[in-house]
Amino acid sequence: MATTSSTADRDDELSTGSSSPIFVGRADEINQALPALRIGHSILIKGQPGIGKRSLLREVHRQLSQNRICLWPTLATPKQFVAELAEQVHHSIGLSVPERLVPPRFRAVAERTGRIQWKHIHRTLVRQPAQEIIHLVMNSLEGRSDVVLFVESLDVPPSQADMLHQLAEHCQVAAGIEESNRRNKVMRLLWRFQVTIDLKPLIGSESREMVLRHLERSSIEFETEKVRDAFITRIVRESRGIPEAITGMLATAANEREVTRRSLHGFHHDSAISYIDMTPMLLIAAVSLMALRYISRGVGVQELMVLAGVGTSMFSLMLFFARRMSAQGR
Template sequence: MSAAPGTDPRPPEGQAEPEARIFVGRRLEISQISTALLAGSSVIVKGRAGIGKRTLLGKVREELAGQRICLAPSVATPKQLAADLAEQIHEAIGLEVPERLIPPRFRAVAERTGNVEFRHIRRTLSREPVADQMALLLRALDHRDDVILFVESLEVPPTQAEYLAQLSERCQLCAALDADNRRVRIQRLLWKFQLTVDLKPLVSPDVRDWVEQWLDTHPVAFESPRIRKAFIRGVARDSNGIPAAVQGLLDFALVERSVTRATLREMSHDAALTYLDMTPVLVILSVGFMALRYISRGMGMKELMVMAGVGTSMFYLLLYFGRMMRLRGR
C-alpha cells in the first residue's frame, strides 16, 4: 500500500508563527549551490562555527522546493533520522507500506483506495527496527534522480554516518561541515561531494543592512540618533561579519533599557573572536635562541655554515606558514 500525503503545514492551534529570520547577502553562494544541485552534483558547505551554514542551506532548500524533492531530516539520533525521512518521503513520494504495518481498522480503506494516511501508520512504523525502516525508505528512493537530502551538520555519530552513506547512493546530498572537522568516520562521505563551498564572513554593507532591517521591527531605544548610527557601525565592526555574532550583539541590545555610549563599549561576542596562530612565533624564538648559543661561543666557518642552514630553514618555514595563514583568510 502507498502512503498518501496528509500533513497540515500550519502550526498547532494557539502556537504563534515563528519569527522570520533576516537573511542578507550570500546571493553568489545560493546561485552557485543551486546550479550545482540542479546539475546533479552533491554540495558540501564548509565554514567556521556561526558563519551561517545552516541558514544558507535553508535558503537553498526554499529556492529549489518547486524544482526538486527536498528532504531535511534531523540527524540527532538514528530513530529521529528514520522517522523524519519516513514522513517527508511519504509526503513527497509515497511509501510502499507492508500490510502488517497498517492497523486493522484502516486496512479496508487502504485496500479500497490503494493509499493509507501516514498518521495511521506512524506508530506501527516507529516500532520497527531502524534498519528495517531505512530499508523501506531506501526502496522508496530507488530509481529517482530528483531527490536532494539536506543535512544541517555532518558532525554525526558512526551510525548516522553509515545511514547517510547509504542514502547518498540514492539521492544527492547538500550538507554543512565545520571547517575544523577532522573526524575519520565522515571521510567515507566526503568523496561523494563534487562541489565544496567555503563560506566567508559577511561584508560590512550586508551586516549594516541586516541591522537596519532588525531595528525596523524591534523596539530598541537609543540615547540619540548619533548613538543609533554608531551602534550600526559597531555591530558591523565588532561582529567581524560572523552571523552568529551579529545576532548575539542585536540580542544584547534588545535587553538594554537604552543603548548608550557605554553600551557600545561593552558590546562583544565570542563567535567573532579570532585566534592568532603562534607557531611561527615559536619557530622564530627557537631559532633565535639557537643563534644566540652559537654567537656566545664565537663563530667560525663551521658555525657560519650551520647558521646559514638554519636561516634558510627558517625562511622556508615562515614562507610556508605565511601561505597557510593567507589561505585561511580567504
C-alpha cells in the same frame, strides 16, 4: 505495499519564530549551489562556526523546493532523524510500507486505495530499528532523481554518518560542515559531494544591511540617534562579518532597557573572535629544546645543558596543564 499520504503535504517552512529569518548577501554562493543541485550534483557548504551555513542552506531550500522534493529532517537523535525522514518521504512521494507494518484495521483500505495516513502507521513504524526504516526510505527513493536531502550539519555521530552515506546513494545531498570537522566517518562521506562552497565573512555593506533589517523588526531603544549610528558601526566592526555575531550582539541589546553611549563598548561576541593555532610554535619549541641538549653535550657547555633541561621540564609541565584543561573543557 506502496502507500502515500491522504493528507496535504506538511508545511516545509523552516524559519524560526513568527517572521521569516533575515537573509543577506550570498548571491554568488546561491548562483553556485542552485545550478549544481538542478543538474544532479550534491553540494557541501563549508565554513567556520556562525558563518551562516544553515541560513544559506535554508535559502537554497526555499528556492529549490519550487521544483524539487526537498527533505529536511532534524538530526537530534538517530531515531528522530529516521522517523522525520520517513514521514517527509511519506508525505512527498509515498513511503513503501510492508503489509506487516500496517495495522490490521487499516489494511483493507490501504489495499483498496493504495493510500494510508501517516498517523495510522506512525506508531508501528517508529518501533522498528533505525536501520530498517532507512531501508524503507531507500526503497521509496529508488529510481527517483528529483529528491534532495538537506543536512544542517555533518557534525554527527558515526551511526548517523553511516545512514547519510547510504542515503547519498539514492538522492542528492546538500549539507553543511565546519572547517574543523575531521571525524573519520564524515571524511569518508565527503567524496560524494561534487561541489564544495567555502563561505567567507559578509562584507561591510552586507553586515550593515543585516543590522538595519534586524533593527526594523526589533524594539531596541537608543539614547540618541547618534548613539544608534555608533551602535550600528560598532556591530558591523566587532562582528567581522560573522552573521551569528551580529544576531548575538543584537539579542544582547534587545535585553537592555536602552542602548547608551556608555554601554556601546560592552557589545562583542565570541563568534567573531579568532584564535591562533599555537601547535607549530610549540612543536618548534620542543624540537629546539631537544636539539639544545645535544648541542650542549657536544660543545661541553654545562650552562646550555642546564638551560635545556629547565626548558624541557617547563615545556612538559605546560603540556600537562594544557591537556588537563582540555579534558575539563570537554
